[in-house]
Structures are given as structure tokens and as C-alpha cells.
Amino acid sequence: MSKTIKAALAGNPNSGKTTLFNALTGARQHVGNYPGITVDKKEGRVTRGDTTLNIIDLPGTYSLTAFSQEELVARHVLLDERPDVCVDVLNAAVLERNLYLAVQLMEMGIPVVLALNMMDELKRQGTELDTKRLSELLKLPVVETVAKSGKGVDRLVEEAVALVEKTQGKWTPLNISYGPDLDPVIAEMTEHIGKAKGFPESMPPRWVAVKYLEGDDDILSYGERNPELHAKLSELVEKVAEHCQATLQTYPEAIIADYRYGFISSVLKQGVIKVSHEQRVATSDNMDKVLTHKLLGPVIMLLILYFIYQITFVVGEIPMGWMESFFGWMGDTATSLIPEGLFQSLIVSGIIDGVGGVLGFVPLIMIIFFIISFLEDSGYMARIAYMLDRVFRIFGLHGCSVMPFIVSGGIAGGCAVPGVMAARTLRSPKEKLATLLTAPFMTCGAKLPVFILLVGVFFKEHQGLALFAVTLTAWAFALIVAKLLRMTLIKGESTPFVMELPPYRLPTLRGLLIHTWERSWQYIKKAGTVILAISILLWAAMTFPGLPESEQAKYEQQTAAITAQLESPEVQTSEDTKAQLEDQLVEVADQEAQASLRNSVAGKLGTSIDGITKYAGFDWRTNIALIGGIAAKEVIVSTLGTAYSLGEVDPDDSQSLAEKLATDKTWTMATAVSLMLFIMLYAPCFVTVVAIKQEAGSWKWAAFSVVFNTVFAFAISTIAYQILTI
Missing domain, CATH: 1.20.5 (Single alpha-helices involved in coiled-coils or other helix-helix interfaces)
Structure with a gap:
């Protein structure tokens, strides 16, 4: 008789949890080497014989204390859906740190199977683990795995099924002693919680008491439903906190963490870890002595980023030429086959030129995505976050804000939409909000075409250096605005930066190609849907009423x-x-x-604001392109080409448009710099605005990003133009 088991997959970031999920279910999702790659709950299915496991892939998290969104999601799934078993994936090389989450799972009472992953790396370090001894001491199944090769996966499924049959759905919480100062208080609080109402049955009373001592806001909100109970528990917490401060100069949460680690340490010292020979310093540690050095590290990082620009434009130049020629041929062919008139104009100018202008940059975007995937999968991206944390904290941001910035285009060619979504990993809502509002400043792939165009006209001799300077300028403005927001509208304390640096790994070519294609396909799909619709609308707005x-x-x-x-x-x-x-x-x-x-409608709109935008060096034709760019930045170049009336010359041919701008007396280096600054900083594209609303939970902040960014961009552009003109 067939049966179905609900299983949860938990684990620290960089433990290989996502890779194990893929190995179990056959699902294909992005595997990165920085914390927070898995943010949403994902599900998969694995069948063994007559048993089917529905596996819920929880967000990667270091604990189950509600400091971050991913911790809340993981905990709520466990408590609300009550899976039959939880498979906790641990990086065996850092077992003590990874067991901290396992202990918290055990305290909740859920049946747990430990998957000791990356055992091959541990053995290369000269360390052995007695998994049988660890299983005996923790009283739960322990399985050795190597997720990337699939080793131990079948046995892991067998142990999970066997544990479910053994426990029959019963949760048995682990009770750890937290010392003479806290244990009596925990016992008293547990008694009060057990007698009163207000907490779901899925929450063990003692576990709730410990969470109260940890100051867990989510659990406190449950307690507030019973004001009398909440007042009593809060009084007990306050008294013991004062006692701990007076006698030990510490607080309950720190004591709880110390005793958990003490419990873990006592287990590991009982013959679990065996060192067969003197443990050598890992290769990753030796590499980090150079790559994350206080002085050399940042220099190497900047050189790597600069190298990305150089290799991208050198390698990408030829395939980009092929794409431009292809879409030019398509336009010429359509022009010769379709009779002259509005329909021909729609097909050639509205569709081929609009979408072609975006797809023409796909080769360059793919090269950048490939390099970014290599940095992620090799483990170096996590080092960038680590090195930039000190700088980011000065500006009111968090080390984990680095990833949203990079994904948004901190390394040119990203996209602000996944960048904004990557901000979910931030614990502090205020740091998250500051990141959401400033990440769109980065040089995304949609802005790249216009930057390449203007740099090619006005900075011919130093194109790579100029684009590198554009990227650094975007970072600088993002940090400055973040500091401004954190000092005014989004005040609040900074949260500590905790990150586990994964060991360096050599990525597989297959993995890099998959990651590159997945990201590029999203870019191509956007061109075939959103950009196509916008291009047609812009064509109509620039054609009618005539x-x-x-x-x-x-x-x-x-x-x-x-x-x-x-x-x-x-x-x-x-x-x-x-x-x-x-x-x-x-x-x-x-x-x-x-x-x-x-x-036309667009022309009248462009000329209506010409009296204001002239102070930043923009004429009415540039205004039309910038208005279209609010919908999607990709259309700016093609709209500029059409607005400058290039006739039968392909408006998306950057050389043709470049020649037009180079000979136009109204265009100067001051105009180009002003326009690049404005495009860098002004309102995010429409899709990004929607993403900001989803992540911030309010249209208020999404609207703020449109209005504030545009006003700020215009002010900076005007100042730059006036200074350079003088």
C-alpha cells in the first residue's frame, strides 16, 4: 500500500542543501556560494518503492530565532505544516557551528535526520567523524553524504522513512539545561504556558518559554493575544534579565547560546571527531590570506571587476556585431517585403528595432552572467561581501546588501529585479528597505547599451576605463543615498554581519552554462514580452496623431x-x-x-518639460527616450534613434546613432555625462518598482523610489552639466 511522507529539508547556507535537494528530486535550481540563495519555500518529490516523500526545501538559515525573513519562513513551515521528518543538512567541515541549527530543531521536537554533507572535503583535511557515535549521543539517524556526486542520498531517504515509521508522527522535544539561573525560570514559565491559552498546540510550552527569554518578537506577538499570560511571562523575563546582568554581566539570550554550544561541544568531545594526522591549513585559508587581506584584498577585488569589463567588451564585440547585422538584415528584408505605410513602420521601427535593440546586447550579457556565475560558484562572491561589510556598515547597510547590489548590476549586466528580491536575506527591515531603494542605482544590463553608446562617442580612447568609472560612481551614489536615508527616513540600529565563508571550489562547466542560460533566458523572455509591448506603445506614441x-x-x-x-x-x-x-x-x-x-503624443510630452530639462542638458528628443525608459531602460537607445529621425538607417545601430550624436552641436561631453548620471539614478523600471512593492510590502516605498530617485537624479545631472559647461 502506497504512503506519502511530508519531509522538510533544512540547513545552513553553504551546507550544500540546495545541491542535495536537486540530487533528491531531480529539480534544477540555481546553486550559489553565498548565503541566502534559497529564500522561498520550494517543493519536490522523490519516490522509493511504495513510499513518496514530498520534500519542502526550507530557506537556508543559521538558526530558528526570528531575526530574518528566512528564519521566520523556515520556522513557520515547520510549525504550521508539521512535517513528518526534517532532514538537516550540515557541512561536516564546520560541524560544531552547523549543529546549532540541529539542536534548535531537536528542541522543537520534530524528528530529525542529520545529513553530514561534504564528507569528501572533510577527509581531505585529514579529519574523520564517527557518525555512529554521533548518532548514539544525539539519539537520531546520521548519514554521510556528498550531495554533488549523489553519495549517501538513497540511504538518507531510507533513514528518513524508517524514522517516520518509528515516531509515528510524535514530536519529542529535546530539553537542554540552561544553568541554575535560567532553568527555574524556564520551568515556571513552562507551567504558566501549559495551563493558559494563546499559543498553537504545535509550539511546545518549554520551547515557547525559551523563545520569550530570547526576546523573539514573533513568539511575543502570539503571547500578546493573552494579555494576562504575556504580562506574567514578561515580568519573569525582566526579573531574570536583571539578575543575569547584575551577577554575570550578560543577558539570557547569550546564556542560552552558550549552553547550546556547550551541549554541542560535550557531544563532539565524546569520541566523535578523530584527527588521523596533524590537521593542515585548508587551501581556502591560504588563499584567503591574500584574497581577503585588508590591503591586498580590496585591490585584487577592484582588479577582478575591471578585468570583467575588459574581457566582456573584447570577447563580446564580435558576437554583438553578428546580432546587429542579423537584426539589420531583418529590418531591410521587412522593408523590402512590406509596402510602405504604417504597418511597415510598426514591424520595422516598432518591433524589429525595438526588440532587436535589446537582443543585440545578449552576447555581452551572457558573457557577464557567465563570469558572475563563476565568481558565485567558486566562493569568491562571498569574499566580496565579507570585505565590503566594513564599508557598508559606515553607510548604514549590511554586508549581505552586497549581493543585491551585485545582482542588480554592481558588476555591470545584472538586473534590478532579482537584485531587489535578493534583499530578502537581510535581517533588519530598515537595512533591507535602504537596500531596496538604492540597489536600482547599479549598472544593470538594460542601462548598458546607452552607456556603451555614449562612452563610444565621447570617451573613445578609454572605453573600458570609462565604463568601470560608471560602475564605481553607481556604487558611490548608492552608498551615499543609503546613508542619507538611514540618517533620516529609515533610522535604526545596524545588525551584526554573520557569514560563513565557503571553501573555494572549481565550478563545473555544465553548472556555469546552466546558470548562464537560466539568467540569459530571463533577459530574452523580457525582451520578447515586456519590451515588445513597450516598443509598440512607444512607436504609436511617436507616430500619432501625425x-x-x-x-x-x-x-x-x-x-x-x-x-x-x-x-x-x-x-x-x-x-x-x-x-x-x-x-x-x-x-x-x-x-x-x-x-x-x-x-505626436510623445513629442508633445517631451517638449512640455523641455523648459526644465534644458538645465541638465536634455532636449525634447532625449526627454522622449527617458520617459520611455521609466517603463524599461532597454528602450532608451532605440527610442533615441527614432527620436533623432535617422530615416532608413537602423535606429538601433549604435554606430549610426553615435555618428548622429557626434555631429549634433547640442551634444557635448557635458551632455553625455549628465545623461549617464540621470539614467544611472532615476526611477527604476516598472517591473523593478513592482518588485520593490512586493519586498517592502507597500506601494508607498515603491512610489517613493520613483519620485525620490528621479528628483535626486535630475539634481545631480543638473549640477554636473552646469559645472562641466562652465
């Missing part, structure tokens, strides 16, 4: 008059006169296109 009949007739008369002159016998015999008249025809066509664009 010129009034009287003005249209004026241009037609001018064109007819010049054409008549061209057809006269006198002109046909004079090449100079013929060339002059042909130039006049082009000029009239350009004037008509400019007038038509000015009279």
Missing part, C-alpha cells in the same frame, strides 16, 4: 517643387545642382519627420 493636413500639405508642396526641379533637363546635366537638390529633399524629409514627431 501632422495636420495644412502642415502636411506645406511639406508636400516643398517636396514637389524640389522634385520638379530635379526632373528638369538643365538640372540633369549639372551634377552639382542635382546633388544640392537631393540634399534639400533629404532636409525637407528630416524637417517633416521632426515636425511630425513634435506633434
Whole structure:
């Protein structure tokens, strides 16, 4: 008879939990080497014989104390869904630290199976573990695993099934002594909680008492439902806290942590860890002496980031040329096959040029994603967060804010949407909010095309260096604005930065290719959906309502008059006169296109704010592109091309647009710098705004990011333009 078991998969970040989840279920998801890669609850299924395990992949977390969103999610899943068994994945190389979570799971009472992962790395360090002895001391199953190769996975499933059959759904909490100062108080609190109502049955009374002593806000909110009980428990906590401070100069939460680690230490000292020979210093530690050195570390980090730019543009130049040629061919083919008119304009200018302008940069984006995946999977990305924590704390941010910044485009080519989502790993709501509002400043892949365009025109001799400077400028403004927000609207204490540095690993080519393709596919899908729709809307806004009949007739008369002159016998015999008249025809066509664009919905909107934006060096055509960029930054280059009336020249061909800007007297280096600063800092794209709302839990902060960022961007751009113009 078939049966179904509900299992939870828990573990510290960098323990290999996600890799084990993939090995168990066959699911494919991104595996990174920095804390917080698994934020949402994910589920998978594994079948062995007549038994099916529905596995819930919990967020990676160091504990079950409600300091962060991932800890809350993990704990609520365990308490609300009450799985039959929990598989706790531990990095065997740092067993003592990883057992801290296991002890907390055992205190909840859930049946636990320990998966000692990365046993191959532990043995290379010259250390052996007596897993049988550990199992006897903790009174729970312990299985050795190597998740990346699948070793021990089948036995792990067998032990989980056997434990469920043995416990029959019964939870038995582990009771640890917390010393003579806390134990009596815990006993009294447990008695009060057991008699009163207000806490779910899934929460063991003694566990609740310990959480009260730890000051767990989530548990306190449950207690507040019974004011009398809450007052009594709070009084006991306050008294014992005063006693601990007076006698031990510490507080209950610290004592609890010390006794948990004491319990773990006492277990490990009973013959669990065996060192077969003198333990050598791990290769990772030797590498970190250089790569995370106080002076050399930051220098090496900056050199690596600069190297990413150089190799990206050198390697990406050729395939980008292929993509531009392909979309140019598509435009020419569509122009020749489709009769001249609105439908041809829609297909060529609205769809091919709009979407092609975005997809043309896919090769460059893929190269950057590949390099980022290598840094993540090798373990170096975690070192970047570690080194930048000191700097970030000065500006009111957290070391874990580094990852949202990098994913958003701290290393150019990212995307603010997953960057904003990566901020979920931050414990402090205020640090998280400051990160959400400043991460969109980074140089995302959508901004790259316009930066490449302007750098190519105004900084020809130093393109790589100029783009590197753009990235550093984005980081600088993000930190400055974060500090400003943390001093005013988002005041609050900083939280400590706790991060386990994973050992360096050599990523597999298959893994890198999978990660690169998954990220690139998201970029391509956006181009085929969101960007396609926006491009069509912008085309319509820049096409209609067109010129009034009287003005249209004026241009037609001018064109007819010049054409008549061209057809006269006198002109046909004079090449100079013929060339002059042909130039006049082009000029009239350009004037008509400019007038038509000015009279369009987008043109009128662009000219309506021209009186203000001129102080930052923007004309009405640039305004149109920037307004479109609020929807999606990818459309700025293609919109600029169309707005500058390039006729039959592909508006997404950066060289053609570059030539136009280079010869336009209104464009100077001051204009280019001002525009780059504005695009770097102004309102996030619409999809990012929605993501900010989801993560911040309110449209208020999403709207703030649009208004504040745009005002701030305009102020900075205006100052830069005025100074450079002078």
C-alpha cells in the first residue's frame, strides 16, 4: 500500500542543501556560494518503492530565532505544516557551528535526520567523524553524504522513512539545561504556558518559554493575544534579565547560546571527531590570506571587476556585431517585403528595432552572467561581501546588501529585479528597505547599451576605463543615498554581519552554462514580452496623431517643387545642382519627420518639460527616450534613434546613432555625462518598482523610489552639466 511522507529539508547556507535537494528530486535550481540563495519555500518529490516523500526545501538559515525573513519562513513551515521528518543538512567541515541549527530543531521536537554533507572535503583535511557515535549521543539517524556526486542520498531517504515509521508522527522535544539561573525560570514559565491559552498546540510550552527569554518578537506577538499570560511571562523575563546582568554581566539570550554550544561541544568531545594526522591549513585559508587581506584584498577585488569589463567588451564585440547585422538584415528584408505605410513602420521601427535593440546586447550579457556565475560558484562572491561589510556598515547597510547590489548590476549586466528580491536575506527591515531603494542605482544590463553608446562617442580612447568609472560612481551614489536615508527616513540600529565563508571550489562547466542560460533566458523572455509591448506603445506614441493636413500639405508642396526641379533637363546635366537638390529633399524629409514627431503624443510630452530639462542638458528628443525608459531602460537607445529621425538607417545601430550624436552641436561631453548620471539614478523600471512593492510590502516605498530617485537624479545631472559647461 502506497504512503506519502511530508519531509522538510533544512540547513545552513553553504551546507550544500540546495545541491542535495536537486540530487533528491531531480529539480534544477540555481546553486550559489553565498548565503541566502534559497529564500522561498520550494517543493519536490522523490519516490522509493511504495513510499513518496514530498520534500519542502526550507530557506537556508543559521538558526530558528526570528531575526530574518528566512528564519521566520523556515520556522513557520515547520510549525504550521508539521512535517513528518526534517532532514538537516550540515557541512561536516564546520560541524560544531552547523549543529546549532540541529539542536534548535531537536528542541522543537520534530524528528530529525542529520545529513553530514561534504564528507569528501572533510577527509581531505585529514579529519574523520564517527557518525555512529554521533548518532548514539544525539539519539537520531546520521548519514554521510556528498550531495554533488549523489553519495549517501538513497540511504538518507531510507533513514528518513524508517524514522517516520518509528515516531509515528510524535514530536519529542529535546530539553537542554540552561544553568541554575535560567532553568527555574524556564520551568515556571513552562507551567504558566501549559495551563493558559494563546499559543498553537504545535509550539511546545518549554520551547515557547525559551523563545520569550530570547526576546523573539514573533513568539511575543502570539503571547500578546493573552494579555494576562504575556504580562506574567514578561515580568519573569525582566526579573531574570536583571539578575543575569547584575551577577554575570550578560543577558539570557547569550546564556542560552552558550549552553547550546556547550551541549554541542560535550557531544563532539565524546569520541566523535578523530584527527588521523596533524590537521593542515585548508587551501581556502591560504588563499584567503591574500584574497581577503585588508590591503591586498580590496585591490585584487577592484582588479577582478575591471578585468570583467575588459574581457566582456573584447570577447563580446564580435558576437554583438553578428546580432546587429542579423537584426539589420531583418529590418531591410521587412522593408523590402512590406509596402510602405504604417504597418511597415510598426514591424520595422516598432518591433524589429525595438526588440532587436535589446537582443543585440545578449552576447555581452551572457558573457557577464557567465563570469558572475563563476565568481558565485567558486566562493569568491562571498569574499566580496565579507570585505565590503566594513564599508557598508559606515553607510548604514549590511554586508549581505552586497549581493543585491551585485545582482542588480554592481558588476555591470545584472538586473534590478532579482537584485531587489535578493534583499530578502537581510535581517533588519530598515537595512533591507535602504537596500531596496538604492540597489536600482547599479549598472544593470538594460542601462548598458546607452552607456556603451555614449562612452563610444565621447570617451573613445578609454572605453573600458570609462565604463568601470560608471560602475564605481553607481556604487558611490548608492552608498551615499543609503546613508542619507538611514540618517533620516529609515533610522535604526545596524545588525551584526554573520557569514560563513565557503571553501573555494572549481565550478563545473555544465553548472556555469546552466546558470548562464537560466539568467540569459530571463533577459530574452523580457525582451520578447515586456519590451515588445513597450516598443509598440512607444512607436504609436511617436507616430500619432501625425501632422495636420495644412502642415502636411506645406511639406508636400516643398517636396514637389524640389522634385520638379530635379526632373528638369538643365538640372540633369549639372551634377552639382542635382546633388544640392537631393540634399534639400533629404532636409525637407528630416524637417517633416521632426515636425511630425513634435506633434505626436510623445513629442508633445517631451517638449512640455523641455523648459526644465534644458538645465541638465536634455532636449525634447532625449526627454522622449527617458520617459520611455521609466517603463524599461532597454528602450532608451532605440527610442533615441527614432527620436533623432535617422530615416532608413537602423535606429538601433549604435554606430549610426553615435555618428548622429557626434555631429549634433547640442551634444557635448557635458551632455553625455549628465545623461549617464540621470539614467544611472532615476526611477527604476516598472517591473523593478513592482518588485520593490512586493519586498517592502507597500506601494508607498515603491512610489517613493520613483519620485525620490528621479528628483535626486535630475539634481545631480543638473549640477554636473552646469559645472562641466562652465
